Amino acid sequence: MALKTLTPLELAHTRTLFRSFMGRSGTRHRTVGELLAIYRERCGELRATGDPDDDLRVDRFMREMVSGTWRDGLVMRIGEFDGSVHLIDGTHRGIAYLACREGGVGGDRLPALTVDC
Numbered sequence: 001m002a003l004k005t006l007t008p009l010e011l012a013h014t015r016t017l018f019r020s021f022m023g024r025s026g027t028r029h030r031t032v033g034e035l036l037a038i039y040r041e042r043c044g045e046l047r048a049t050g051d052p053d054d055d056l057r058v059d060r061f062m063r064e065m066v067s068g069t070w071r072d073g074l075v076m077r078i079g080e081f082d083g084s085v086h087l088i089d090g091t092h093r094g095i096a097y098l099a100c101r102e103g104g105v106g107g108d109r110l111p112a113l114t115v116d117c
Contacts, residue, residue: 003075003114008101011094011113012036014078016087022046022055029086032094036102039095061096065110073112087115 006014012033019026021035022042030038039058046056064070074097076090087094100110107113 002117003073004117006076006113006115008098008107008113011098014087014094015084016091016094017081018091022053029084032087032091032098035091036095036098039099055092058092058096058099061093062100065096065100066105068109070111073114074110075114075116077116 012031014032015029016032016035018030018035019028021030021038023045024038024042039055043056043059061070065074074090074093076094077088078085079088080086081088097110097113101107
């Protein structure tokens with residue numbers, strides 16, 4: 001396994017396999033940053049109506065990262081899909097990490113952000 005460090009900016013611009021997320025449809029693959037924006041917009045509605053896809057695990061991941069109970073590094077996987085590089089595993093973890101950073105939590109308080117290439 002070859003691990004590469006990612007910056008929060010690189011993570012935000014990384015495409016995922018998600019075209020649709022939390023009821024928001026799309027025709028192209030969304031980036032982690034776009035999914036975070038959708039998450040922020042839609043999470044309140046999911047709390048009220050239910051969460052069949054367990055998208056609200058992002059909140060749990062954020063709490064674990066900030067509190068220090070997330071002990072391991074944050075490893076995500078990227079790969080080639082339809083001729084382009086995409087995040088193929090760890091999307092919800094990536095959304096949580098990015099939300100923590102955008103919320104002002106320093107990288108020194110969060111798990112190491114790496115990608116398995």
